[in-house]
Amino acid sequence: MGHTLDSIAKELGMSKTTVSRAISGKGRISEETRRKVNEYIKEINYSPSAVARSLAANRTFNVGLVFPADSALGEMPYFQTLMTGVCDRAIDFEYDVLIILADNDGILPLKHAVQNKKIDAVIVSRCEKDSKVINFLKQCDIPYIVVGNPMDPEVPYVDHDNEGATSRMIETLIDAGIKKMALIGGGENINVTLSRLQGFKNGFKNKGLPVDESLIFLNMHKSVRLDSVLKEALAEGAECIVCMDDMLCNSVLNCLHNDGISVPEDVKLCSFYDSNLLSTSKPSVTSLYFDAKKLGALGLELLMRNLDGESIANQTLKDFNIQMRDSTT
Structure with a gap:
């Protein structure tokens, strides 16, 4: 039988709101209640649906990875390797990666994703001068990080040396x-x-x-x-x-x-x-x-830490062969 918040609440004699708060870790409930709910959902092997998890945590559990729309085929090995690093590390944080094409020729897809609250944070995979992508993100209330040195002290980044x-x-x-x-x-x-x-x-x-x-x-x-x-x-x-x-x-x-x-x-x-x-x-x-996969993974990790409220420092990877x-x- 499939378990739901309603059925768990009924079984434990609690309200649905109380069960939701115990699972999300948010809200004012006693530690005893939180412990009781979590022990029970572990016992029945309950995993919240993506929608329920999103609502409970007030997050989408999606991160946007911005690629330049003008990427030539020959450039793709770098971007593919970078993307692999981002996606592999995102799994560890139970996040999905949404690919967004945006650059100085147009940022409408990025605007839609941010303004429609489709993503919680953004990784920018290429750094342009006078970047419309970065200028837009600087005005938004959303965590972001740039791959490449933006040469701007206000912009967080990771890069190779x-x-x-x-x-x-x-x-x-x-x-x-x-x-x-x-x-x-x-x-x-x-x-x-x-x-x-x-x-x-x-x-x-x-x-x-x-x-x-x-x-x-x-x-x-x-x-x-x-x-x-x-x-x-x-x-x-x-x-x-x-x-x-x-x-x-x-x-x-x-x-x-x-x-x-x-x-x-x-x-x-x-x-x-x-x-x-x-x-x-x-x-x-x-x-x-250069290890582009490692760079992508580092960018995602720093972004997740920033999303959780931690202050992060820019990092430049010095290793190369x-x-x-x-x-x-």
Whole structure:
């Protein structure tokens, strides 16, 4: 027989309100009553329905995970891995994850979810300059956290040490004898682009070498100029093409192959992000490995703690691995 709040209340000789308060842990009832109810529901293996649990706790038990609506297919390995970390950790808190597509081109889905009280908290998976998503959340009475450094002291975030990691990778390449590098980067409106750009420059500075600004090419994710930019870089004597992420690196590798340019014989190649998008590349590509799953799990955990009223501090994960492979030998 299925148990309900009504049947439990009748069996225990209590009101439905009293039983609900005992289960939710809220409301003024005696500890003896709370103990009696909880012992009984454990005995009968009663689990409140999602609706009843939500009403009792005044929560939806949903967290919104905001993805950019313009995510290209090549970017998805990162977002999928991040999402896995968020979802796995959410299970531990008995929460479900609602995927919301919103970015600087439109935040209507996020507005609907917040204003219609579909979610209790929000994780923003990508950090943009002058972000409409973040600006909206700052005005709302809802806990949120951003993945990536928003460069705003008022915004809570978790991030990888992109600047430090990219700097260390450039230093490693310089130590290997590679001095002239071209940088192929993404959109200047994305904060991680700026962090990785600074890390690139810091690597040269730390080794006492100048940066050739003419070999830095940004906003290349959707550019039809990639092939001509690569030819320009090679004509200027670039020894290595440094890509800010796996998607760009994959595109560069294809362009070089189509032009009959061999890696690493004619030019070396590396990426500031390692994913399964590059796992079958020939040759294997030197890249930086970050644990996006761990980052997603950390973001969810901090968000849940904040939701429970705890003050949280921003966190930057310092662990990364430089994967030296055939493309830079």
